[in-house]
Amino acid sequence: MLIVFNPTAGRRRHRRLAQALATLRAKGLRPELAETERPGHAIALAREAAWRGCPLVVAAGGDGTIAEVAAGLAGSSAGLGILPLGTANVLAWELGVPLAPEAAATVLAEGAPRWLRPGVARFGDGRMRLFVQMLGAGFDAAVVHRLDLRWKRALGRGAYVLQGMRELGRYPFPRFTAALDGGPAQEVTSAIVTKGRLYAGRHLLAPAARPGEPGFQVALFPRGGALAAALYGAALPLDLLPRLPGVVLLPARRVVLHGEEVPVQADGDAVGRLPVVVEEAASPIRMVLPRG
Numbered sequence: 559m560l561i562v563f564n565p566t567a568g569r570r571r572h573r574r575l576a577q578a579l580a581t582l583r584a585k586g587l588r589p590e591l592a593e594t595e596r597p598g599h600a601i602a603l604a605r606e607a608a609w610r611g612c613p614l615v616v617a618a619g620g621d622g623t624i625a626e627v628a629a630g631l632a633g634s635s636a637g638l639g640i641l642p643l644g645t646a647n648v649l650a651w652e653l654g655v656p657l658a659p660e661a662a663a664t665v666l667a668e669g670a671p672r673w674l675r676p677g678v679a680r681f682g683d684g685r686m687r688l689f690v691q692m693l694g695a696g697f698d699a700a701v702v703h704r705l706d707l708r709w710k711r712a713l714g715r716g717a718y719v720l721q722g723m724r725e726l727g728r729y730p731f732p733r734f735t736a737a738l739d740g741g742p743a744q745e746v747t748s749a750i751v752t753k754g755r756l757y758a759g760r761h762l763l764a765p766a767a768r769p770g771e772p773g774f775q776v777a778l779f780p781r782g783g784a785l786a787a788a789l790y791g792a793a794l795p796l797d798l799l800p801r802l803p804g805v806v807l808l809p810a811r812r813v814v815l816h817g818e819e820v821p822v823q824a825d826g827d828a829v830g831r832l833p834v835v836v837e838e839a840a841s842p843i844r845m846v847l848p849r850g
């Protein structure tokens with residue numbers, strides 16, 4: 559087992575990592591540890607581990623680190639485990655992986671295999687980005703793009719709330735189009751393409767989503783403006799967002815988002831700007847998850 563640890567993810571991460579390692583060692587396991595040194599490094603570390611036959615690579619970090627490890631394991635037979643040390647840890651909430659390090663380590667040692675089907679985003683400039691939970695274009699991506707990392711370290715998820723309030727006053731809500739499965743282009747001001755039900759931690763976004771099955775749920779936000787965005791932001795922690803008028807949720811296998819100067823985020827990382835085409839990744843990933 560190789561643990562790929564992002565030393566910049568989340569808070570209190572070193573202590574939590576040490577607790578997980580102690581649990582694994584107490585169970586007779588001898589995990590290897592590799593620290594990431596830069597964005598994208600986890601991809602290379604995971605790829606190399608899969609190439610030398612490592613059966614399980616654990617992403618110790620947040621959703622961005624999981625996505626990078628998943629990208630490195632793509633097409634291999636190695637399994638992917640999660641040690642949730644990130645800020646939002648949406649995928650851990652989604653898949654029932656405990657946040658307590660000892661309990662998460664027990665899942666790594668004794669969990670069961672389950673398939674996850676990541677999404678892949680292709681940008682206009684030819685870049686590709688794999689994502690495990692969701693990709694957003696528009697307002698939420700603007701928040702991620704301009705988030706101050708010092709705030710994120712100090713305040714955790716609260717930093718997103720503060721940055722969201724700042725963006726309400728300055729984001730211009732440019733319109734762009736979303737075309738689902740070759741259908742007509744619809745005008746929106748934000749769109750979230752999600753594999754899972756949850757968003758920004760454990761808040762409900764897409765009740766019909768099934769991460770282990772093909773396809774996505776797509777949340778479209780035709781209404782722009784600070785008032786609508788503030789309303790959506792207030793509804794999210796109450797799990798009311800999917801029920802709000804003006805929020806459209808649709809299933810799709812392929813999503814084309816077209817626009818200019820519209821920011822894009824994937825799994826909470828700033829990843830570029832539109833246009834982008836979102837599809838299912840070529841191969842599913844075998845995850846090690848809680849039994850039952």
Ligand SMILES: Nc1ncnc2c1ncn2[C@@H]1O[C@H](COP(=O)(O)OP(=O)(O)OP(=O)(O)O)[C@@H](O)[C@H]1O
Pocket residue numbers: 564565566567568594595596597598599619620621622623624626643644645646647648825826827
């Ligand atoms: N050594 C490093 N220095 C700077 N950035 C790094 C380093 N290692 C990894 N990263 C980048 O940090 C990004 C964010 O990390 P990650 O998603 O794991 O944590 P998080 O943002 O705190 O958690 P979450 O996504 O759950 O909110 C990763 O996508 C990765 O590209």
